Amino acid sequence: MYVVTAEQMRQLDRETIEGLGIPAIALMENAGRAIAEEIIALCKRQEKVEPAAWNGSREGFHVSGDAALTLGTAAAERWLVLVGKGNNGGDGLVAARHLSEAGIAVTLVYAVPPESLTGEAALQRDAAAAMGLSAVVYGRDRLDIAAYSGILDALLGTGAAGAPRGTYAELIAAANSSGKPIVSADIPSGLDADTGQTHEPCIHASVTVCLAFLKRGLLQYPGAGAAGHIVVRSIGIPSALVRKQGSAVYWLTPAVLRDVLNVDTSRQRSPEGHKGTYGHVLLAGGTLRMSGAGLLASRAALRAGCGLVTWALPRRLLPYAIGSVPELMLAEVGGEEDGSWNKDTAVEVLKLSAERDVTAAGPGLGRFAGDTEWLRSIWEGTDCPLVLDADALNILAETDYRIWTSRRHPVILTPHPGEMARLAGISTVEVQRNRIQLALDYAREYSVTLVLKGAHTVIATPEGQAFINTTGSPAMGTGGAGDVLTGMISGLLAQGLNATQAAAFGVYLHGLAGERASHQRQDPSALMAGDIIEAL
Numbered sequence: 110m111y112v113v114t115a116e117q118m119r120q121l122d123r124e125t126i127e128g129l130g131i132p133a134i135a136l137m138e139n140a141g142r143a144i145a146e147e148i149i150a151l152c153k154r155q156e157k158v159e160p161a162a163w164n165g166s167r168e169g170f171h172v173s174g175d176a177a178l179t180l181g182t183a184a185a186e187r188w189l190v191l192v193g194k195g196n197n198g199g200d201g202l203v204a205a206r207h208l209s210e211a212g213i214a215v216t217l218v219y220a221v222p223p224e225s226l227t228g229e230a231a232l233q234r235d236a237a238a239a240m241g242l243s244a245v246v247y248g249r250d251r252l253d254i255a256a257y258s259g260i261l262d263a264l265l266g267t268g269a270a271g272a273p274r275g276t277y278a279e280l281i282a283a284a285n286s287s288g289k290p291i292v293s294a295d296i297p298s299g300l301d302a303d304t305g306q307t308h309e310p311c312i313h314a315s316v317t318v319c320l321a322f323l324k325r326g327l328l329q330y331p332g333a334g335a336a337g338h339i340v341v342r343s344i345g346i347p348s349a350l351v352r353k354q355g356s357a358v359y360w361l362t363p364a365v366l367r368d369v370l371n372v373d374t375s376r377q378r379s380p381e382g383h384k385g386t387y388g389h390v391l392l393a394g395g396t397l398r399m400s401g402a403g404l405l406a407s408r409a410a411l412r413a414g415c416g417l418v419t420w421a422l423p424r425r426l427l428p429y430a431i432g433s434v435p436e437l438m439l440a441e442v443g444g445e446e447d448g449s450w451n452k453d454t455a456v457e458v459l460k461l462s463a464e465r466d467v468t469a470a471g472p473g474l475g476r477f478a479g480d481t482e483w484l485r486s487i488w489e490g491t492d493c494p495l496v497l498d499a500d501a502l503n504i505l506a507e508t509d510y511r512i513w514t515s516r517r518h519p520v521i522l523t524p525h526p527g528e529m530a531r532l533a534g535i536s537t538v539e540v541q542r543n544r545i546q547l548a549l550d551y552a553r554e555y556s557v558t559l560v561l562k563g564a565h566t567v568i569a570t571p572e573g574q575a576f577i578n579t580t581g582s583p584a585m586g587t588g589g590a591g592d593v594l595t596g597m598i599s600g601l602l603a604q605g606l607n608a609t610q611a612a613a614f615g616v617y618l619h620g621l622a623g624e625r626a627s628h629q630r631q632d633p634s635a636l637m638a639g640d641i642i643e644a645l
């Protein structure tokens with residue numbers, strides 16, 4: 110599913126209206142109807158049981174009505190529709206008409222004097238007035254929010270600029286403190302449609318009826334938390350226009366994995382396959398104190414389905430690792446007496462890598478004298494895809510690796526927000542301010558496939574595509590979960606997936622496994638990274 114910015118949405122509106130000749134009012138009608146249908150669906154869910162409606166059917170003669178716009182218990186519902194000055198308000202006015210038609214008592218609350226509405230919104234204002242819908246102007250007329258059962262927020266949409274001002278801010282605050290269910294038209298008012306930052310105040314919706322295409326701000330926190338349940342409804346803008354626009358940000362779903370990324374999500378294995386068919390991962394990582402990171406990544410690679418995994422580790426570590434995972438192959442690479450790595454080990458890693466399909470480095474690697482040279486040799490000397498995580502990212506952050514010899518095979522970086530901050534030379538708060546754009550910019554500038562971890566991980570490609578993953582659970586914020594992801598992505602690469610496929614599918618499956626493990630544990634706080642591997 111496509112994810113767009115407010116500016117892209119404006120262009121799409123324009124192309125539909127001017128290019129295809131579909132009148133703006135028709136799009137607004139579709140939008141308002143979709144919103145009304147979702148409000149009625151919400152009322153039905155809250156009622157739980159819908160009394161069987163008499164549908165006028167007799168034997169041999171059937172007539173069915175507009176079920177999505179009818180509500181058996183409409184008389185019990187009273188909805189406030191908060192109307193802003195722009196087209197978002199226009200959408201709300203259309204929805205109000207449909208709700209009223211369904212028998213729901215509706216009151217319009219204009220945030221600004223209704224005379225100030227223009228264009229299609231003004232037409233809708235007049236239609237609502239002609240239908241006799243009751244209306245008040247906020248600040249001028251009396252309003253008792255407590256007397257209503259729900260609120261439609263049609264104050265601000267993609268045309269909003271900055272924090273809600275004046276009566277908009279007052280209405281948002283009043284709606285939030287009312288405790289009533291709020292349905293937002295397109296985006297919660299007060300949300301930045303692109304970055305997902307929430308202004309003060311911002312609507313906290315139960316449901317957001319997003320129009321036409323997902324907006325970036327709805328997938329990025331904290332906006333993703335303010336939107337409630339998101340329903341994307343088509344309003345007649347063809348998706349071919351998005352493709353033509355060259356927009357390439359997707360919400361990562363099984364359909365996107367299959368149809369956009371051509372991933373075989375069934376993961377069928379050939380009846381004739383053997384361990385050699387599924388590739389061989391080399392993992393370089395682990396020190397005496399952080400041996401677990403190497404172990405978790407290696408095990409996860411195996412569980413992701415690759416044929417063989419060799420864990421390259423400092424000699425001092427070897428006796429402790431033997432037997433810990435019998436399925437693993439171990440390769441000692443010298444190193445220091447205290448079990449840490451040193452720069453000479455690069456030669457051995459390169460030698461091992463020549464025989465493997467993928468090299469992953471970083472989990473539990475630690476820092477050591479000459480580590481930049483070490484990583485540069487691996488970057489320039491490995492002739493297979495490279496996955497870099499943890500300390501390998503910290504090494505990269507301290508050097509301009511764009512001057513390193515370019516590689517024939519892709520590099521995947523998997524930073525968490527702190528590592529991303531170091532890579533990009535900004536604060537973690539800045540990283541989280543617009544994760545999608547930052548990931549897109551970084552991946553393009555540094556020619557890497559970037560996996561920016563955290564709630565709703567972003568996968569960005571050097572070609573300018575991005576995929577936003579929403580599988581996963583807060584329980585996954587636990588030590589080692591990142592090492593598991595590194596292993597999974599490496600394991601998928603070894604099986605022949607390309608960098609984008611492996612990163613996207615790896616992140617998606619990692620999240621699913623985390624959800625499953627968290628359910629199995631009952632108490633999500635108890636989740637450990639190893640549980641994610643076992644849930645694969």
Ligand SMILES: NC(=O)C1=CN([C@@H]2O[C@H](COP(=O)(O)OP(=O)(O)OC[C@H]3O[C@@H](n4cnc5c(N)ncnc54)[C@H](O)[C@@H]3O)[C@@H](O)[C@H]2O)[C@@H](O)CC1
Nearest residue numbers: 136140195196197265266267268269270271272273274295
């Ligand atoms: N044909 C179209 O253009 C369509 C537009 N649609 C709807 O229209 C919305 C976008 O409409 P608009 O571009 O008119 O913009 P909005 O309706 O989002 O709001 C813009 C108006 O709000 C006021 N405003 C902006 N920022 C404010 C702030 N911080 N505090 C107080 N007031 C502020 C300004 O008066 C401005 O005119 C979408 O989100 C969607 O709901 C949909 O109906 C689809 C079709």
Ligand SMILES: [K+]
Nearest residue numbers: 265294296298
């Ligand atoms: K809104």
